[in-house]
Amino acid sequence: SSGINAEYGGTFYVTGNHEYYTNDADNWLKHLRSLSITALHNQNAMIVESSNNSKICIAGVDDPQSEKMGYTGHSTDPISATAGCPEDAPVIMLAHQPKAAKLSIDLLPRVDLVLSGHTHGGQFFPVHIPVYLVNPFFAGLYQPKPDTHVYVSRGLRFYGAPMRLFSFPQYTSIYLHKKFEE
Numbered sequence: 001s002s003g004i005n006a007e008y009g010g011t012f013y014v015t016g017n018h019e020y021y022t023n024d025a026d027n028w029l030k031h032l033r034s035l036s037i038t039a040l041h042n043q044n045a046m047i048v049e050s051s052n053n054s055k056i057c058i059a060g061v062d063d064p065q066s067e068k069m070g071y072t073g074h075s076t077d078p079i080s081a082t083a084g085c086p087e088d089a090p091v092i093m094l095a096h097q098p099k100a101a102k103l104s105i106d107l108l109p110r111v112d113l114v115l116s117g118h119t120h121g122g123q124f125f126p127v128h129i130p131v132y133l134v135n136p137f138f139a140g141l142y143q144p145k146p147d148t149h150v151y152v153s154r155g156l157r158f159y160g161a162p163m164r165l166f167s168f169p170q171y172t173s174i175y176l177h178k179k180f181e182e
Contacts, residue, residue, distance in 0.1 A: 011036070012037070012045065012094060013038065014040050014095065015066065016065075020069040021069070025074060026073075039060075041060070042075070042076075044082060044084065044085055045058050055090075057082065057086065060081060061104060062076055063100065064100050076103055079108070091110060091112050091113075092112060092115065093108075093111050094115050095114055101116045101136070102144075110148075111148055113151070114149070116150060139153075
């Protein structure tokens with residue numbers, strides 16, 4: 001067991017760039033399944049709250065680094081990831097890199113929320129400048145379309161140099177509430 005307990009529907013995961021750097025993404029996915037963590041490999045899962053039949057479609061795309069590394073059978077495919085999501089269910093897309101978040105928003109007719117990371121909020125000066133310039137979303141909450149939000153977490157750790165400067169670690173809790181019709 002992973003020791004992670006989810007109240008509704010399970011625990012979900014999407015690949016990031018480092019799984020492809022190790023050239024071992026399939027073994028990572030297999031290991032996560034052994035811990036009862038659902039890896040969304042351009043797939044989705046439905047969460048249904050039984051007391052009121054509320055539904056949410058959780059979709060996830062592979063990291064764009066998979067294609068750059070030539071990893072067979074992996075790509076960023078938001079269309080496949082959302083195939084079968086009901087029209088009446090909100091869609092939450094998990095996309096490790098903000099570039100995959102942007103691709104999802106551009107290709108799909110509707111995504112309600114995209115949860116992303118990867119940038120570490122720039123991690124430290126002056127690294128945050130190119131990170132800001134090459135990513136369509138950097139850190140925090142964005143609303144690129146009237147009914148679409150993107151949230152990019154700065155994350156808890158770091159990449160490379162074990163330091164952060166002007167980019168604090170972040171643990172985020174997101175609470176979802178049903179939209180009330182007027």
